[in-house]
Amino acid sequence: MTNLGVELEINQLEKSFGHLEVLREVDLRINPGEFIAIVGKSGCGKSTLLRHIAGLEKATTGEVKQDDILLDGLNKQARIMFQDARLLPWLTVLENVGVGLGLKKEWMEQAKWALQQVGLEERAKEWPAVLSGGQKQRIALARALASKPKLMLLDEPLGALDALTRLEMQLLIEELWLKQKFTTILVTHDMSEAIKLADRVILIENGSVKLDLRIDLPRPRTRSNPKFAKLEEELLSSVLGKQKLDLQEHRMRKVGNE
């Protein structure tokens, strides 16, 4: 299969809202079909970076290039999954997936296909109100998939789900990505989710890239792999700063000795 994903190049991207600098000198290269996870504390600018790639924000200075073309306005190749599913409550599940195709003529076949990909084809005629949170996110995923995008932007889509549903969704996203090879950027605050799914984990701190970590573990990745645990610890200590983690370990040991 040919590579469907886009290539992204971000050069010296800066963004400020008034006096507040949200992004500073962000440089990033993303290869076609790569799975990138962006992590960081809340308010560090990771969602803002994603919104720039989607073309929803205008950069103060710097640029985003996609397949060597300067991005101006909404990114036509990108599909976003938001933290809340943002389904239209007055359309059926199938029509909601059809929104991903602009509800243009002959959308129905393609929407059915997308719904099959997430395993919810039997709910096609129902209203979103009767679905669980996880099912709603799966519909949102189907809506994003429907137009066979070259770039998938995931803005903490699993943040509000319970642990089990989240694991299911992670597997589903990985499976679909392996099949269709769209370039994927996932914003998350869950380190193990980032390590589990991404080829590279980017840590953003105070608006700039602090760490660019390549994850070379074989897929499917499990936490039982000792390398997984080591990477997670490394990542956590970078996020929190080294001392804090040591302090925590020290406390744990003390409890263990008693």
Place this chain on the structure above:
Amino acid sequence: MKEKTSSFYDRIAPWIIPVALLLGWQLFTMNRSISGSILPPPLEVVQAGAQMAVNGDLWTHIFISFNRALTGFVIGGGLGLIFGLLNGIYPIAEKHLDTTVQMFRNIPHLALIPLIILWFGVGEEPKVILVAIGVFFPIYINTYHGIRSVDKGLIEMGNVYRLSRQKLFSKIVLRGALPSILVGIRYALGTMWVTLIVAETVAASSGIGYMSNNAREFMQLDIVVLAILLYALLGKLADSLAKLLESRLLKWNPVYQKK
């Protein structure tokens, strides 16, 4: 079986109090606790109604009132909807129009009766115009408010998924504003009847209001009461229609889903 009896009870439950009131009314007027010159017994009212129904007067008056109500509602409601949509969607329209509309809204429209009679006489126009003014504001305000309160996240989603402007309007903005618009319509239906009653009582030569006012001059109390009951029935009918519209158009909303 048990379920069936309870569903039957559910159906008659809303009518228990109206029927009890009617029976009490009949009882008290029959044993002369209430004098017939203050309140005629319901059976007399029904008889008066039947008589007028047979000679056709009743239907003429109802038809004329209904016609005025509907014409005024369509004109006023249509304008309210158009201005509400316009001001809700285009900030430039809102900037120029909203203050003016809010200013006029605060004039009680019934205060315009003398002026409108002077301008238009006592023909059909003043009633239709008054009804139109009365229904304009509730529909305008609820349409405007409905559009402004559509979830911005859904609109952003529509943009990201590259819906055409027309689809963005019909599938997201209008559908999102619909619950609020329907509230406006139900409220406007109430205003519609009130306005019509007053207008027909003050200056008219036909319609239910005229029928009642005319009967007062000849001390035909049964017809006066009949007119009041007619308004109650027509009002209820209009409200039921609005409710039906709601449950049809908002069937996606769990609140309106029938069990």
